[in-house]
Amino acid sequence: MNILIPDDYQHAVSGLSCLGLMQGHRVAVLGDLAREPQARQALAEAEALVLIRERTKVDAAFLRDAPNLRCISQTGKIAPHLDLDACTAAGVAVLEGVGSPVAPAELTWGLIMASRRQLLTAADDLRQGRWQTTIGQCLRGQTLGIWSYGKIGQMIARYGQAFGMDVAVWGRAESLSRAAADGFRVFPSRQSLFEESDVLSLHLRLVAATAGSIGADDLARMKPGALLVNTSRSGLIAPGALEAALAAGRPGFAALDVFDEEPIYDRHHPLFNRPNVLCTPHIGYVERNSYELYFSTAFENILAFERGQPVNVANPGVLKDR
Numbered sequence: 001m002n003i004l005i006p007d008d009y010q011h012a013v014s015g016l017s018c019l020g021l022m023q024g025h026r027v028a029v030l031g032d033l034a035r036e037p038q039a040r041q042a043l044a045e046a047e048a049l050v051l052i053r054e055r056t057k058v059d060a061a062f063l064r065d066a067p068n069l070r071c072i073s074q075t076g077k078i079a080p081h082l083d084l085d086a087c088t089a090a091g092v093a094v095l096e097g098v099g100s101p102v103a104p105a106e107l108t109w110g111l112i113m114a115s116r117r118q119l120l121t122a123a124d125d126l127r128q129g130r131w132q133t134t135i136g137q138c139l140r141g142q143t144l145g146i147w148s149y150g151k152i153g154q155m156i157a158r159y160g161q162a163f164g165m166d167v168a169v170w171g172r173a174e175s176l177s178r179a180a181a182d183g184f185r186v187f188p189s190r191q192s193l194f195e196e197s198d199v200l201s202l203h204l205r206l207v208a209a210t211a212g213s214i215g216a217d218d219l220a221r222m223k224p225g226a227l228l229v230n231t232s233r234s235g236l237i238a239p240g241a242l243e244a245a246l247a248a249g250r251p252g253f254a255a256l257d258v259f260d261e262e263p264i265y266d267r268h269h270p271l272f273n274r275p276n277v278l279c280t281p282h283i284g285y286v287e288r289n290s291y292e293l294y295f296s297t298a299f300e301n302i303l304a305f306e307r308g309q310p311v312n313v314a315n316p317g318v319l320k321d322r
Contacts, residue, residue: 001306002026002068004046006033007055009263010286018296021303032263040065048073048305050298053285054081055262063090071095071310073301075294076285080206084315094314095301100293104284105155108231111255112139112199115227115278137225140164145187145197149175153203157184160199168196171204194221199229200251206233214238219245226251231284234258243270252276257284 003025005013013019013029028046030036033056043065049072051058058072063086071093078084078096087094114120117136125133144160146153148171157179160167169179169186170193176186187193193200200222204210214237222228228251230236239260246254255278256271262282264272271277285294304311310319 001047001070001302002045003028003048003050003302004042005029005050005052006036006039006042007031007052009055012286012288012291013052013295016288016291016295018292018299021296021299025302044068047071048302050295050302051075051082053294054079057081058087059083060086060089063087063092071302071305073097073298073305074314075298078314088315088318091318093305093310093318095298095305095310096312096314097294097297097301099285100290101151101155103287103290104231105152105159106287107257107280107284108152108156108201108229109159111229111231111257111278111280112201112227115229115253115255116199120278121275139199142166142198143168143196145170145193145200146179146203147171147193147200148203148205149179149184150203150205153201154178154182156201156203157182165199168193190218191221194218195223197226198223199227201229202232202236204232204236206235211235212238214241216241216244220248220250222251224249224252227253227255229255231257234260246274246276254278256280257282 003022005027008029008031011031028042030039030042033039045068046066047068047070049069051072051074053076058081060083063069069092072087073095074082075097076099078094082094084094116139118134122134140163142165144165144167146156146167146169149169157167157169167184169176169184170190180186212235216238219241242254245251253276257280272279301312313319
């Protein structure tokens with residue numbers, strides 16, 4: 001098959017061991033698809049796509065540029081970046097992959113540590129010849145609020161517990177029951193989540209019901225010294241609400257790995273130059289062992305599809321015409 005892997009920003013796929021699974025197939029790996037001059041031709045020739053999480057938006061217009069496409073193999077789970085109905089209408093099978101909470105949870109904790117101890121500012125100042133310009137805060141004794149107690153939220157709760165934090169959870173009823181069963185405190189209300197948290201970490205899925213669900217009123221409840229951490233999805237927060245809240249001083253700090261539009265090349269983005277914001281370029285899942293897991297599964301799904309034994313098909317209706 002002619003296989004295309006688009007939007008490999010850091011050109012990492014060529015160094016993966018699992019790429020050997022594709023021996024005998026033609027594999028093209030491109031960087032940012034919007035900037036690649038050969039993108040249109042590569043899409044026109046592609047019979048299979050391997051998507052790197054949610055980097056590539058696939059809709060009806062995209063599919064019209066890929067007339068030979070037979071299947072899309074998704075690393076991780078399907079999300080709003082992929083129009084499943086449009087794929088079905090175009091006769092393109094979508095093969096769903098697997099995910100892992102390990103790398104996103106570790107990145108989340110790294111952002112919390114770096115923000116609370118102001119590590120980036122201290123390191124930058126040291127390079128500029130300035131010595132001890134900041135004073136950070138320890139996590140011990142602070143309240144760690146976690147919204148949603150899924151796989152990542154559970155890991156963050158255990159990290160917080162190990163650091164001596166007062167860990168409390170908010171979410172759906174099943175999340176609260178699971179957290180309580182694991183020995184963690186649950187917030188009595190959504191309002192208390194925002195009001196009490198010294199560090200508030202978001203781990204909600206972005207679906208229609210959660211899109212824009214965190215608004216200005218929620219953020220205004222946060223403490224002036226609180227830290228908001230979002231390694232989940234930017235769309236959880238209403239447009240413009242976080243920028244306005246940071247300018248107003250509630251919360252006092254934010255650590256972000258996700259943004260409304262990605263990738264971002266503008267050095268003057270309004271969030272990048274604020275002294276009370278730490279930004280990373282959506283690298284929560286970008287880690288070598290995770291990539292080996294994600295891509296090996298995605299490649300195996302393509303091989304099964306090519307053998308006529310498709311697995312993990314998200315739109316099985318397309319297979320009736322095969």
